[in-house]
Amino acid sequence: MANKLTNIKWKHYVNYIAVAIVTVVFGALAFAGALPSSALYLLEKIAISIILAVSLSMVVGFLGELSLGHAGFMCVGAYLGGKASVILEPMLKGVPAGKEIALVISLIVGGVVAALFGIVIGLPALRLKGDYLAIVTLAFGEIVRSVFMNTSSESFGGALGLSTPRYNKSILFIIAFVLVLVCLAVTQNLIRSKHGRAITAIRDNEIAARATGINVTKYKLAVFTISSLFAGVAGVLYSYSNYNVQSSKFSYNYSIEILVMVVLGGMGSINGSIIAATLITYLDNTLQTVLTGDLAVLQDLLYALILIVIVIYNNAPALKNFRDRFNLQSVLKRKFDPNHQHDDEAKWDRVPTKIAMNEILSVDVQPQMSTLDPDKKEGV
Amino acid sequence: MEFIETLLNGLSIGSTYAVIALGYTMVYGIAKMLNFAHGDVIMVGGYMIYLTMAGIGNPILGLAVAVLFCVVLGISIEKVAYKPLRGASPLAVLITAIGVSYLLQSTAQIIFGSAPKMVIVADLGNLTIGSLTVPYYMLITLGCSVVIMLTLSLFVKYTKTGRAMIAVSEDKGAAQLMGINVNAIITITFAIGSGLAAFAGFFMLMKSPSLSNTLGAMPGIKAFTAAVIGGIGSIPGAMVGGILMGIVEALSLTVPAIAPYTDAIEFLVLIVILLVRPSGILGKVRREKV
Numbered sequence: 001m002a003n004k005l006t007n008i009k010w011k012h013y014v015n016y017i018a019v020a021i022v023t024v025v026f027g028a029l030a031f032a033g034a035l036p037s038s039a040l041y042l043l044e045k046i047a048i049s050i051i052l053a054v055s056l057s058m059v060v061g062f063l064g065e066l067s068l069g070h071a072g073f074m075c076v077g078a079y080l081g082g083k084a085s086v087i088l089e090p091m092l093k094g095v096p097a098g099k100e101i102a103l104v105i106s107l108i109v110g111g112v113v114a115a116l117f118g119i120v121i122g123l124p125a126l127r128l129k130g131d132y133l134a135i136v137t138l139a140f141g142e143i144v145r146s147v148f149m150n151t152s153s154e155s156f157g158g159a160l161g162l163s164t165p166r167y168n169k170s171i172l173f174i175i176a177f178v179l180v181l182v183c184l185a186v187t188q189n190l191i192r193s194k195h196g197r198a199i200t201a202i203r204d205n206e207i208a209a210r211a212t213g214i215n216v217t218k219y220k221l222a223v224f225t226i227s228s229l230f231a232g233v234a235g236v237l238y239s240y241s242n243y244n245v246q247s248s249k250f251s252y253n254y255s256i257e258i259l260v261m262v263v264l265g266g267m268g269s270i271n272g273s274i275i276a277a278t279l280i281t282y283l284d285n286t287l288q289t290v291l292t293g294d295l296a297v298l299q300d301l302l303y304a305l306i307l308i309v310i311v312i313y314n315n316a317p318a319l320k321n322f323r324d325r326f327n328l329q330s331v332l333k334r335k336f337d338p339n340h341q342h343d344d345e346a347k348w349d350r351v352p353t354k355i356a357m358n359e360i361l362s363v364d365v366q367p368q369m370s371t372l373d374p375d376k377k378e379g380v
Numbered sequence: 381m382e383f384i385e386t387l388l389n390g391l392s393i394g395s396t397y398a399v400i401a402l403g404y405t406m407v408y409g410i411a412k413m414l415n416f417a418h419g420d421v422i423m424v425g426g427y428m429i430y431l432t433m434a435g436i437g438n439p440i441l442g443l444a445v446a447v448l449f450c451v452v453l454g455i456s457i458e459k460v461a462y463k464p465l466r467g468a469s470p471l472a473v474l475i476t477a478i479g480v481s482y483l484l485q486s487t488a489q490i491i492f493g494s495a496p497k498m499v500i501v502a503d504l505g506n507l508t509i510g511s512l513t514v515p516y517y518m519l520i521t522l523g524c525s526v527v528i529m530l531t532l533s534l535f536v537k538y539t540k541t542g543r544a545m546i547a548v549s550e551d552k553g554a555a556q557l558m559g560i561n562v563n564a565i566i567t568i569t570f571a572i573g574s575g576l577a578a579f580a581g582f583f584m585l586m587k588s589p590s591l592s593n594t595l596g597a598m599p600g601i602k603a604f605t606a607a608v609i610g611g612i613g614s615i616p617g618a619m620v621g622g623i624l625m626g627i628v629e630a631l632s633l634t635v636p637a638i639a640p641y642t643d644a645i646e647f648l649v650l651i652v653i654l655l656v657r658p659s660g661i662l663g664k665v666r667r668e669k670v
Binding site for chain 1: 485489
């Protein structure tokens with residue numbers, strides 16, 4: 001039992017614990033009435049951004065395909081979930097906990113419909129890749145936006161937007177953070193399972209993955225569906241948080257903003273996405289009050305520079321040596337590890353002998369001498 | 381008569397798209413990357429025309445300045461943003477290109493403000509033949525585009541540089557072994573593409589004089605769609621795709637019921653074409669090799 005506890009990889013659970021602590025602390029503060037409504041709103045926005053960034057990170061960071069239509073999936077979720085809550089609100093008026101039931105049902109509706117769209121978009125994703133897929137998802141986002149913009153005012157509000165019911169602010173952000181935990185649980189368990197390794201194998205080399213018997217079609221479709229499901233859920237949360245859904249919010253620029261979060265956090269790192277989403281949403285919120293009018297565009301300029309600099313720094317083949325030398329881990333190791341050996345220096349006080357070499361080599365790397373011995377025939 | 385006017389309108393929109401699509405398709409064919417910032421080079425060209433018009437007032441000179449500036453801009457974008465990533469994963473290059481596009485848009489907004497500028501290139505009037513009324517700008521756009529496409533086709537087919545371009549797009553490594561300077565060819569491709577973008581900016585300003593920092597964003601995406609429809613990497617394909625997109629746009633704009641959905645229809649065409657024939661109308665089907 002004790003052995004089992006020490007074997008748990010704590011770093012796998014750090015983000016759950018961090019999110020849970022944040023939820024409990026701010027939840028307590030909210031019930032004590034210590035938080036202004038603007039802070040609650042910011043917390044909701046952060047939770048929505050985290051869900052969006054983590055779900056996009058699955059497609060971009062782990063599957064290795066670029067989706068520029070994440071805001072489109074969110075738009076579908078926001079409109080349909082919002083509409084569901086508008087319809088359910090009067091129906092569940094007298095029912096106890098009617099508002100909560102309406103919220104849950106609209107979350108399911110928004111998420112499932114967005115997931116269905118994810119399947120529809122995922123199907124071309126099976127045939128297309130890279131730039132083509134990026135442009136198809138972009139096209140999808142624009143189609144969704146223009147369709148919702150031109151709807152009649154009775155159905156989805158048209159250009160004026162869809163008004164959605166109000167919900168208790170001090171509870172909504174807790175629900176949002178619980179959904180963040182759900183999203184993290186689903187994503188991380190998927191990524192750390194054998195299916196997750198299959199997904200990363202597709203990212204690293206699709207043909208090789210196919211050759212090893214991985215069903216590329218199935219996995220691509222699954223990742224797209226799950227990712228758009230959570231985008232839809234984030235959309236429903238958005239509709240609850242803002243009371244009003246406007247299609248202009250879900251433009252291509254918003255998809256790029258989510259992409260900036262994923263890239264800034266480091267592709268293929270869920271914790272990074274969480275931190276970057278929090279940071280960027282907070283910055284957004286603060287800069288909105290500081291930068292007004294034409295200055296607001298400085299924020300876009302910042303995003304653009306973040307995208308370019310980080311991607312070039314992380315991917316340029318010429319910078320590889322530099323990266324290896326000066327990344328945080330190796331710098332820290334050089335500073336604090338007394339036994340650390342520099343790459344280019346050899347220590348001659350311990351010359352590895354043959355026996356030592358066998359100890360150093362891990363068990364599965366060690367060649368089995370008996371099978372390699374040419375004199376011994378197999379089965380003898 | 382009205383139908384012919386619509387068709388002519390479609391042809392002129394389409395030839396603008398075709399000119400933009402040529403830039404996309406050439407860069408895609410040779411550098412194997414989607415230059416997302418191409419649409420925004422059009423916008424920069426538009427602002428250059430605006431500045432020259434405000435200073436000197438000669439549209440032809442404005443076009444010349446715009447072409448020159450865009451060529452320099454295209455080359456510097458390639459050198460600064462794309463060249464360090466040669467050999468990196470396509471996803472990284474694509475994200476950088478999106479970053480460059482965002483950078484150009486926001487820089488333009490910082491310099492020129494978000495309010496649209498009015499640029500009246502030239503008041504040309506209409507040509508009337510019987511009951512047929514055709515604005516002159518359409519004819520100029522059509523004529524110039526045809527000249528550009530012909531010149532480009534001849535350039536690629538008959539000059540040494542053009543043939544080197546074809547070689548690089550077929551096989552970069554083999555082309556290098558044949559003594560072709562691949563880096564120089566890629567730079568030339570970016571220069572030509574960006575120069576064409578300035579022409580497209582000129583055509584677009586002739587059509588509607590409103591100039592803002594998102595001038596090139598939507599036409600850029602549509603032109604990329606056109607390039608994909610025609611088969612990316614193929615120069616005649618870009619022309620066919622561009623004209624097709626233009627005619628679809630002009631036709632759907634005339635039907636009141638579907639006019640608000642014009643953009644959606646064009647993107648739907650893209651999705652359908654990619655589903656049915658991912659390599660486009662004139663594109664070559666390439667098997668992927670390890």
